[in-house]
Amino acid sequence: MPSPLIQLDDVHFAWPGQPRLLDIASFTLDRGERVFLKGPSGSGKTTLLGLLGGVLLPGNGSIRVLETDLPSLSASARDRFRADHTGYIFQMFNLLPYLSVVENVTLPCRFSPLRRGRALAHNDSLEQCATGLLAGLGLSDPALLRRSVNELSIGQQQRVAAARALIGSPELVIADEPTSALDADSREAFLRLLFAECERGGSSLLFVSHDSSLEPLFDRALSLGELNRAAPTAEVL
Numbered sequence: 436m437p438s439p440l441i442q443l444d445d446v447h448f449a450w451p452g453q454p455r456l457l458d459i460a461s462f463t464l465d466r467g468e469r470v471f472l473k474g475p476s477g478s479g480k481t482t483l484l485g486l487l488g489g490v491l492l493p494g495n496g497s498i499r500v501l502e503t504d505l506p507s508l509s510a511s512a513r514d515r516f517r518a519d520h521t522g523y524i525f526q527m528f529n530l531l532p533y534l535s536v537v538e539n540v541t542l543p544c545r546f547s548p549l550r551r552g553r554a555l556a557h558n559d560s561l562e563q564c565a566t567g568l569l570a571g572l573g574l575s576d577p578a579l580l581r582r583s584v585n586e587l588s589i590g591q592q593q594r595v596a597a598a599r600a601l602i603g604s605p606e607l608v609i610a611d612e613p614t615s616a617l618d619a620d621s622r623e624a625f626l627r628l629l630f631a632e633c634e635r636g637g638s639s640l641l642f643v644s645h646d647s648s649l650e651p652l653f654d655r656a657l658s659l660g661e662l663n664r665a666a667p668t669a670e671v672l
């Protein structure tokens with residue numbers, strides 16, 4: 436059996452001056468798995484993703500991604516690790532308005548020679564890789580690609596954010612409620628495209644959402660309230 440992609444053990448986390456938010460005995464995500472994580476607003480989903488990305492450090496516990504214990508790395512080694520192995524679709528997308536659509540997508544390759552190398556293994560240029568990913572996610576109109584990201588619809592921005600997370604085939608793609616602004620049909624269509632691109636790149640997907648109707652599309656669904664021993668009992672139900 437290959438080791439899991441993510442293995443969390445006995446992780447505690449509290450924001451400064453606040454009571455303990457997370458107390459997770461164990462959480463595992465296997466390579467290639469597509470997992471749906473749900474939980475009410477404020478329950479700590481984005482915080483947990485920050486821990487998995489090595490942006491936040493736990494009070495104690497072990498967070499192993501690809502057999503590397505993130506809390507034991509230096510801050511710069513954690514940044515490097517994240518750039519190499521994690522694609523992140525942020526809740527608010529975080530696209531950079533002063534970069535073109537294609538430059539936004541290729542940005543991770545500026546920070547990670549590893550992902551740059553992987554992107555160039557099957558493409559003549561990073562631009563070609565970016566436009567291929569965007570087309571795979573349903574954004575192929577050249578006129579759209581010339582616009583500033585601020586002039587794109589929410590659904591179009593979401594596709595740009597997804598392509599940026601996928602470029603260079605990181606082992607882990609984390610999506611923080613990226614579909615909340617879309618209608619039901621668009622949400623499912625986007626997910627199917629996202630799955631196809633994750634599969635092509637061999638990326639596992641951890642997808643956070645309030646929208647339980649998307650659950651059946653995933654290999655596995657988890658409720659943060661059930662996982663988290665620090666959750667108020669009402670959240671478990």
Ligand SMILES: Nc1ncnc2c1ncn2[C@@H]1O[C@H](COP(=O)(O)OP(=O)(O)OP(=O)(O)O)[C@@H](O)[C@H]1O
Pocket residue numbers: 450451456474475476477478479480481482483526
């Ligand atoms: N940067 C921060 N500093 C201090 N407290 C924070 C910070 N970010 C989040 N929190 C607190 O931690 C708790 C969990 O927040 P988090 O953003 O993880 O929830 P969430 O489950 O992602 O919610 P949502 O579904 O609304 O996105 C909340 O009580 C929030 O106020």
Ligand SMILES: [Mg+2]
Pocket residue numbers: 480481482526611
């Ligand atoms: Mg959140």
